[in-house]
Amino acid sequence: MKTITTPPGQLRPTSIALAAAMLAMGACAVPALAQQGAAPAKTVEEGLQTVVVTAQKRAQPMQKVPVAVNMVDAKAIENQQIVDFSDLTRVAPSMTLNQNPGNNTISLRGIGTFAFSIGIESAVSVIVDEVPVVQQMQAFSNLSDIERIEVLRGPQGTLFGKNSSAGVINVVTKESSDTLSGHVQVTATTDDERKVEASVSGPVSDAVGFRVNAYKVKRDGEITNLTTGEDLNGESAKGVRARIDFKPTANLRGKVIADYGTRRVGGPVQTLRAAPAGARLFGQPIAPALAGVTAGPENRNARMDTAGFTDSKNTSFSGTLNYQLDNHTLTSVTTWQDWKYNYLADFDGSEIPLLAIFSGGAVQGGFPMNGPYHSTMLTQELRIASNGDGALNYLGGLYYSDSDSERAFTRSRAGFPVAAKWDANTGNRTVAAFTQGEYKLTDATRVSAGFRYNREKINVGFTNLIPAVPARFAGASSDDVVTGKVALQHDLAKAVMVYASFATGYKGAGYDVSSGFDQSRIDRPVAPETSKAYEIGVKSRFLQNRVQLNATAFLTDYKDFQAQSSVVDPSTQLLQNAVNNVGELRTKGIELELTARPVNSLVLESSLALVDAKITSYRNAGCYLGQTLAQGCIPLGNGFVQDLSGKRLSNAPEVKATLGATYNFPLGESGYSGVANLNYQYQSEVNFDLKVNPLQVQEGYGIVNGSIALSTPMHALKVTLFVNNLFDKSYATFINDTADLHGGAHVLTQLLPRNSQRYVGLRVKYEF
Structure with a gap:
């Protein structure tokens, strides 16, 4: 299915009022949330083209779906330089990322799951060619040969399952072509990236088509390790994807996709953001290890004896069959994936030889920590859907998944401070039944409703290898739940639809698998997270189909929100850093998306998300490091707690906005053409600490990206010059306070992503 989308650009408000005013300026100021690309079978000759999504597991025009969804297609992905999963924040309203050396978290409308445990599911489901990832870190990889990406905001559990309580990101790769075709693309950047991509596609016979895509990328890092002189946070990656599409009979069609990819990152490492004079690490002065390092928000130098790495290897297969009956379609989707991940990191993040100091020189080096992950998942879905022609349209299905994860962990060596060594495994078996139907009350009014019954069983095994006689803990738990959704939509005019919906969400129970695991964590697993979501919206097109305005207002209440935080252990009355249920929270706000095509050669788009x-x-949350009684830290049992009621959720910006434009232009009468894109993204300040440590705040920032491309006739050759972060605005995707390691001194570390500095690139693409 070929579609058109909306890439985002960006806008920088200095206040909420200014942001709203800029968006309201209409077609004169807008981002690129949906670039115009190849049109689907039925398109509009003038103005904006039809965008088709599968937000409800059937192909539907985006403007007719009562779901807050935006989509970017292949053209938007290319023009916006969306080459890595983290680049999606450029085009998705309300989407933010928390990237740090131990974990990566995706949040929608402020809601995501930050946890180090392999036994805790994410709140945002990531699906690639109908294969749901087991661990969210799998998603952070290169995007190559992508047809479209859909971002569904808000609980989507009725159709997509329990680990989509905050939303779904659905990635669809390109299908095989009707004629032999392909492309080769080479990219080079000023930050020393070299990337090659290639694909070939075509028919094998009248009934069978194929597509093969491969890529290889290598990039030097942007962080310099002054101890060794090497660059850190660079990457090398490669992958290949093969696809077969087949239609042996008029009623039967299917596809088989095999995907394999590897990625190695030199780090990632954090740099020093603040280092108070006299700070000591486990009693050792850190000043001698800071030669040449100037701590600050733009510090890209480090001194480390063990820089570390992360390695990942992902293999997946999916097979889909669709059988067309007279009035229904039967669908079977089978997926399998295998993900391996390993890492090595320096616990103290410095070149101070702590092991040598503590061992009197017997053992050299710092405090390394490492350990491999291994996750597998098998899923099977069967569903039946009506053909969409009658007053009543519906679908129903059955779902089964079986996933297992293993992890080993070692930190330092036995007998040394903060030593840990363990092996663990978790499992999840899920069965579900779901259905959703839509009934046309009148030609203009439709009501839809659906529910999902889900039953799952989880299990855990943990072996502490530090004692002379290893300690083994094991347990299991089960749960079942019914979630649902109801929506009412009405066409005010041919191209103006309003809707209201209510949905319940659910994210299953889990085990906090981390250092310190014992029987108490089995006896008290992390409880399920539930939600109730209310949403009203309008989707509209006007001015002869040249302006599109979509607006959504939402309110979602979460109960037993799962998060990594500090709580008072009921048996010891001591604070523990663990995954637990953070009481209740609420996210509410408005999202506006505006797209205009005043002339056929110009697309203007903008988005604004105001999220509270x-x-x-x-009430009994842990205190942040250094919090005083006057700042709300009060004694309880053998520890200290604070009341976080009314505090803003971590990594949840109040304002996110985009503004941009894409202009297509001919070069005289030669047949040559060009396309220019300029976009701006703004995000207000965030605090990376759930406990609201004021030192872990990233101030608001705005980023400008742009590109200009020239193409030969028939677009056989295309040359693109692009710039990322034009004004070289530095920002962090994670800030950490390590006062607990430095005797109370607030030594701050930060992770500065690649996109937090300017680089220029050249991309050459040849199509045949």
């Missing part, structure tokens, strides 16, 4: 994500009840 707050904790509504969390």
Whole structure:
């Protein structure tokens, strides 16, 4: 299915009022949320083209779906330089990322799951060619040969399952072509990236087509390790994807996709953001290890004896069959994936030889920590859907998944401070039945409703290898739940639809698998997270189909929100850093998306998300490092706690906005053409600490990206010059306070992503 989308650009408001005013200026100021690309079978000759999504597991025009969804297609992906999963924040309203050396978290409308445990599911489901990832870190990879990406905001559990309580990101790769075709693309950048991509596609016979895509990329890092002189946070990656599409009979069609990819990152490492004079690490002065390092928000130098790495290897297969009956379609989707991940990191993040100091010189080096992950998942879905022609349209299905994850962990060596060594495994078996139907009350009014019954069983095994006689803990738990959704939509005019919906969400129970695991964590697993979501919206097109305005207002209440935080252990009355249920929270706000095509050669687009994500009840939360009684840290048992009720959720910006434009132009009468894109993205300040440590705040920032491309006739050759972060605005995707390691001194570390500095690139693409 070929579609058109909306890439985002970006806008920088200095206040909420200014942001709203800029968006309201209409077609004169807008981002690129949906670039115009190849049109689907039925398109509009003038103005904006039809965008088709599968937000409800059937192909539907985006403007007719009562779901907050935006989509970017292949043209938008190319013009916006969306080459890595983290680049999606450029085009998705309300989407933010928390990237740090131990974990990566995706959040929608302020809601995501930050946890180090392999036994805790994510709140945002990532699906690639109908294969749901087991661990969210799998998603952070290169995007190559992509047809479209759909971002569904808000609980989507009725159709997509329990680990989509905050939303779904659905990635669809390109299908095989009707004629032999392909492309080769080479990219080079000023930050020393070299990338080669290639694909070939075509028919094998009248009934069978194929597509093969491969890529290889290598990039030097942007962080310099002054101890060794090497660059850190660079990457090398490669992958290949093969696809077969077949239609042996008029009623039967299917596809088989095999995907394999590897990625190695030199780090990632954090740099020093603040280092108070006299700070000591486990009693050792850190000043001698800071030669040449100037701590600050733009510090890209480090001194480390063990820089570390992360390695990942992902293999997946999916097979889909569709059988067309007279009035229904039967669908079977089978997927399997295998993900391996390993890493090595320096616990102290410095070149101070702590092991040598503590061992009197017997053992050299710092405090390394490492350990491999291994996750597998098998899924099977069967569903039946009506053909969409009658007053009543519906679908129903059955779902089964079986996933297992293993992890080993070692930190330092036995007998040394903060030593840990363990092996663990978790499992999840899920069965579900779901259905959703839509009934046309009148030609203009439709009501839809659906529910999902889900039953799952989880299990865990943990072996602490530090004692002379290893300690083994094991347990299991099960749960079942019914979630649902109801929506009412009405066409005010031919191209103006309003809707209201209510949905319940669910994210399953889990085990906090981390250092310190014992029987108490089995006896008290992390409880399921539930939600109730209310949403109203309007989707409209006007001015002869040249302006599109979509607006959504939402309110979602979460109960037993799962997060990594500090709580008082009921048996010891001591604070523990663990995954637990953070009481209740509420996220509410509005999202506006405006697209205009005043002339056929120019597309203007913008988005604005105003999100108020707050904790509504969390009274006995842990205090942040250094928090005083006057700042709300009070004694309880053998520890200290604070009341986080009313505080803003971590990594949840109040304002996110985009503004941009894409202009297509001919070069005289030669047949040559060009396309220019300029976009701007703004995000207001965030605090990376759930406990609201004021030192872990990233101030608001705006980023400008742009590109200009020239193509030969028939677009056989295309040369693109692009710039990322034109004004070289530095920002962090994670800030950490390590006062607990430095004797109370607030030594701050930060992760500066690649996109937090300017680089220029040249891309050459040849199509045949």
